[in-house]
Amino acid sequence: MTQSPGDRAAPSDRAGSGELEDLLRAHAPQVLSVLVRRHGQFDACEDAVQEALLAAFRQWPTEGVPESPRAWLVSVASRRLTDAFRSESARQRRELLSVPGEQPPVPTTDDTLTLFFLCAHPALSPTTQAALTLRAVGGLTTAEIAAAFLVPEATMAQRISRAKSRIRGAAFELPLETERSARLQVVLRVLYLIFNEGYVATAGSSLHRADLTAEAIRLTRAVREQMPADGEVAGLLALMLLTEARRPARLGADGELVPLAEQDRLSWDGAMISEGVVLLTATLPVAPLGPYQLQAAIAAVHAEAPSADETDWKQIVALYTLLQRFEPGPMVTLNRAVAVAQVNGPSDGLAILESVRAELDRHHRWHAVRAHLLELAGDAPGAREAYREAARRTLSLPEQRYLTTRASRLL
Structure with a gap:
């Protein structure tokens, strides 16, 4: 031009x-x-x-x-x-286009939030919503998105193409006030999915994808610019910042996974922690409470503890108990089991864990948590077998190596 x-x-x-x-x-x-x-x-x-x-x-x-x-x-x-x-x-x-050769008027409004809602259309599956958001709002190429979700580029191209076809007739406008809250939850869930896939890659040789976590944080900031008064948007951003702050300490010198309790807290990103805590502190007293704020509060308790031994586990148990009222589900129960074990002992944690065996038995994390609690309880043979079972079920190579190593140490 x-x-x-x-x-x-x-x-x-x-x-x-x-x-x-x-x-x-x-x-x-x-x-x-x-x-x-x-x-x-x-x-x-x-x-x-x-x-x-x-x-x-x-x-x-x-x-x-x-x-x-x-x-x-x-x-x-x-x-x-x-x-x-x-x-x-x-x-x-x-007939709707500008006269050829005429300069279109300078846009004065930012419809990015509307674009978020369109990409998170309820007619699409959660994974497709995330892919379309990364493509249209994040600017990632189809190849980059395919790599993030560990599928061939042609497969991802077909998914994105089908997604565009499904929303072709959708109106490009913000949902009505009566629908906006529910649709916003879809947008936030998509951003949460993108962040989680980056922070703990579900498969492959890398433990995390820093490009995806950075993109999720950037996009969540963009939503917050559009909706600065929404407590759950602020809560999600705080949760991402407080979680991402720990990433530098999650891998050891040889690339091995380092669990939270063993991480060098001096390696955590202090600026991210400060921003997340300030954001959460300003939000909690004035906004209606929601699950992202509660998860951020849990992350803040971990972030502000000087050491693993000084973590306020009683407060974490209380926060998980409250979170279960907002977002009941087996994964919240699993996390609560870990916290309860720290307060009341591993036997109580194992009892809670057993209550969600049917829902999570196929998930490697259930077996990994069970192995950890059995190890705390002194059941070395049971812990060893549970670590091995968890290693067999995960598709993440760093997690496989970590779990296998934990099992071998119990021989």
Whole structure:
């Protein structure tokens, strides 16, 4: 796109490759939102935005970043869309487009939140919601998303394509107030899923994916900018920050998994912990309580404990008991069993764990927790077999190595 001298940034303002990628990634969902609102046709709009981003990546390093990057991207993407619609003779859509050659008006609103709601449409499965959010809002390529979920690129491309088809007729607008709370929970669940997949990869050779956790935090910040008064949005962001702060200590020098109790707390990210605690402290007294705030409060108790032995496990038990009222389920019960074992002893923890055997027997984490509690109870043979069973059931290579090592130490 040809720019007038007034639209070009001075040479000193030209962004480096990394800065340019960050700039484009931040603007991409806003530009896509503008086009989808104006023209519909999510698929065509996304293709046009990708072409505009590519044009910017080629031109801006030499021509300079425009004074209004978003307006530039909207203009280029709109023209690409016009060309595409012309070639397909889509008259009913062309009537909605700007006059060819005319500069589209500079967008004054940010519809990113609306785009979040669209990607988290209830007609899609949770995994597909996460994939579409990473694609449309996060700006990740199909190959990157496929790698994150450990599926072939062609498989992920089909999933994303089907997802776009399923929401093709959906209105690009915020849900009604009566529906917004439920739909927001879907958005937050998608972000939570993305973060968890990055923090504890479900399979493969890596324990975590720092790119996914960073992207989940960035996207959650974007939602909070749109909804600063929502306590659960703030709670989820605090939970992510407090959890991600521990990541530097989760792997040892040889790449082995280091459990929470054995981590070097001086390696935790103090800035993230401070931000998470401040955010949670400001939110809890004024916002209606919810499960993400409670999980963040649990993470804060761990983060603020000087050592594993000084952790306030009684407070954690109380928080898990309260969390079960908001979000009853076997995984919350499993976590509560660990906390109860720290307060009342391993036998009480094992009794609670047994209550969810039917729901979680196929999950490696149930067997890993059982092994840990049996080890605390002095049942070395039982713990050894439980560690081995957990190792057989996990698809994560670092977890397999850790669990196998724990079993071998009990010989």
